[in-house]
Amino acid sequence: MTKKLVFGHSNPDTDTIVSAKAYSYLLNQLGEDTEAVALGTPNEETQYALRHFDEPAPRVITAAKPEVDQVALVDHNEAAQSVSDLAEVEITNIVDHHKFGLTTSTPLFIRAEALGSAASILVKMFDENKVEIPAKLAGLMLSAIISDTLLLKSPTTTEFDKIAVKTLAEIADVDFESYGLEMLKAGTNLSTKSELE
């Protein structure tokens, strides 16, 4: 089996970083050889979540083709938001919750749904594939949903996002409301700082 890189969009947010880690974990459990990477350094909010659940930041890449022939995209599907040399590799998998602007030269696996986050779709996929979500990963996926839905308050929030957050909070053993507020605040700090600078 050829190695695949799994990554989200450039200017990564929490959902993009976490969903790459979650999808890579799921694919590896299903027998594939993948590595979650990122197209940029995690922002302050994501760094807060990674620190809280004791998870390292993914390796940052600037091109895919020097390493692999196949890639899996999460939290995006449009070339403009992806790795610079996307046209030179085969997209074999996509998990996304955005509108589509996608051209491929081969059939592929796509799982897309208008949920609040890509991580929410992955919660369904773990369940369907009967793969357990480890506690640390559950905490990160919870962070991704909270980030994209602003603690389940954004208009993109679905009923499933709410169920997913409750399920993940139990697995991760965290109070999602207080943890979520702290995490969102960690991200806001950066914006405030940037505005002041």
Added chain:
Amino acid sequence: MTKKLVFGHSNPDTDTIVSAKAYSYLLNQLGEDTEAVALGTPNEETQYALRHFDEPAPRVITAAKPEVDQVALVDHNEAAQSVSDLAEVEITNIVDHHKFGLTTSTPLFIRAEALGSAASILVKMFDENKVEIPAKLAGLMLSAIISDTLLLKSPTTTEFDKIAVKTLAEIADVDFESYGLEMLKAGTNLSTKSELE
């Protein structure tokens, strides 16, 4: 809930006609209001399958917007193979096994996989949604897989297609090898006739 039309590509083949019927049935079981239609008259092979399982041919449409605001596509995703006024409606669902050339203005549900037929993906979706496939529909979905994979002999055939055919043959209570040969022959007759004409 707004009514949706569900359809496959123009110059319909058996997988396109059957997958529209199967996806419409599944969506309706899940509470949506949909109708399976077609972008052309079924070919001889498809007509053989429809007759065999006592199922009417779907209504043929030439435009979607006069009837609905939302559509579900099966067995295709590119505008060039779709209804003429696709740009005027919202694509809310896609189930497909081809390469992609898709642009949407909103997030949507997509289920794509490199299986032998769109009907094979639908077999998974019925199972995941715990919706039983009625015997008549199972016979038609079996016909779709047999058609696209040439009785599981095409290079696009996957292990899952083989499992799906066995499962569907049991539900439909048919000998898939002898039925499949007759069905493929019914389609070949047309090609032969067309060549002679």
